[in-house]
Amino acid sequence: MNEDQRKNLDTTATAISQHLVHAWNYVATLRSFQRHTRESAAILERTGHFIATIHRAMWEVLLLKLSHCYDRRSEALGFPKLFKQLRAYVPEQRAVIQAQERRLSVLEVQKKVENWRHKIIAHYAITSGFADFDRDNVVSLDEIEQMLEELDNILHIFTIQLLDKCFMVKGLCEHAHEDVNRLVAGLKKEAESQRSQSLA
Numbered sequence: 001m002n003e004d005q006r007k008n009l010d011t012t013a014t015a016i017s018q019h020l021v022h023a024w025n026y027v028a029t030l031r032s033f034q035r036h037t038r039e040s041a042a043i044l045e046r047t048g049h050f051i052a053t054i055h056r057a058m059w060e061v062l063l064l065k066l067s068h069c070y071d072r073r074s075e076a077l078g079f080p081k082l083f084k085q086l087r088a089y090v091p092e093q094r095a096v097i098q099a100q101e102r103r104l105s106v107l108e109v110q111k112k113v114e115n116w117r118h119k120i121i122a123h124y125a126i127t128s129g130f131a132d133f134d135r136d137n138v139v140s141l142d143e144i145e146q147m148l149e150e151l152d153n154i155l156h157i158f159t160i161q162l163l164d165k166c167f168m169v170k171g172l173c174e175h176a177h178e179d180v181n182r183l184v185a186g187l188k189k190e191a192e193s194q195r196s197q198s199l200a
Contacts, residue, residue, distance in 0.1 A: 005089040006163065012085060013159045015077035017167035019068045020152055026062040027144055028173035030055065032180035034141065043187050060121050062144070067117035069151055070110060079104055079154070086158060093158075100154050107150060109143045 001009070033055060037044055044051050071078040086097050104110070115137045119125045126133050152169050159165045 001089045001162065005085070009082070009085050009089060009158075010163055010165070012077045012082045013155060013163065013165070013167070016069060016079065016082060016151075016155055017169055019065045019078070020148060020155070020167070020169040021172060023062055023065045023144075023148055024170045025172040025176050026058050026065070027141060027148065028176035029180060030058050030062070030141055032177045036180065036184045040184060040188065043184065043191055046191060047187060063113050063116045063139075064121060066113045066144070066147070070104075070114060079151075082155075082158070090162065096157070100157060103150065104154060107147055109139055109147045112137045112139050112143075113147075 033044075033051065037051075068076065069078045070080070072080045074081075083097055083101055086093060090097075115133075116139070119133065148169075152167075155169075156166060159167065
């Protein structure tokens, strides 16, 4: 692999890692909201519209980021481009590349993510029967986290070996948890203050 090929591979791998960083961040934020909804439902209900808006936006952008990882367009920087470059640059790794392509293709959640991206988020092609679509394509945060772990592992199989590079794709997760914790703490404090005022 020559220097230009190494740069091309690094560009694609970096783009994929950025998709994964954002996706992990959105998942961490959704996880935190999920936990606080269970623990402090009454507090969050006071700002129900805001929470619902954030929740919907986070899910949509999360599914979009994941779909970028699978984008097959020639100009897209996702796993299809990475595998194409790897086949051209390191043909001796063909068996490993094919094994990871198969590993990626059997992820059931990938098909659901693509359905949401193509039929709802990008084009809204479902004009009737949304309830059926939603039931058939429901995706949980558990599934998304498992998918992200797989994508992260596949990326590092090649980048650690060929580029001597490990991407820290979970880097923002702790910040997401902390920020949601602060938000909910503020909502609790406000609710307590209002309750105290009403009792005075």
